[in-house]
Amino acid sequence: MFTHAGVEFEDSTLGFPEFWAKKAAGDYKYGQVPEFTTADGTKLYHTAAIMSYLAKTLGDGSMFPTDAMTFYDIDVQIQANDALMSKYNPFFLPLFPSYHKKEESDKLFTDFITTHLPAYLENFEATLSKSKGKNLYSDNLTYG
Numbered sequence: 001m002f003t004h005a006g007v008e009f010e011d012s013t014l015g016f017p018e019f020w021a022k023k024a025a026g027d028y029k030y031g032q033v034p035e036f037t038t039a040d041g042t043k044l045y046h047t048a049a050i051m052s053y054l055a056k057t058l059g060d061g062s063m064f065p066t067d068a069m070t071f072y073d074i075d076v077q078i079q080a081n082d083a084l085m086s087k088y089n090p091f092f093l094p095l096f097p098s099y100h101k102k103e104e105s106d107k108l109f110t111d112f113i114t115t116h117l118p119a120y121l122e123n124f125e126a127t128l129s130k131s132k133g134k135n136l137y138s139d140n141l142t143y144g
Helices: 016-024 047-057 068-092 102-129
Strands: 035-037 043-045
Touching: 035 047, 043 047, 047 068, 068 102
Parallel strands: none
Antiparallel strands: 035 043
């Protein structure tokens, strides 16, 4: 979004040890990342909320749809992505207890590949087939 809007930015990433130390110190309002700091020092939280804010404020604001149905469609897609990741993360990320239990992890992986991913892709393909422009939701690039 920053690149599209021609805005310079600093991308700061954390390793797990630094994240856990900051989390334990209470540095994150909701105990998680991402955290976005605006130019005036205001801290913003939660991916979708940050994306909405940036879409409204970067460049000419055209990345945020003004049409309520387009906004709804984007919101549904973002929530579908989150739901898919909630099925993916437990067998992929070491911070989940199930990652360390081979039998449980294998079952989660199998369920993901045979059930969750195909259902997600079917819905996403239906969304793509209804595309209203040169980008997914319109002729303008949106945050969705």
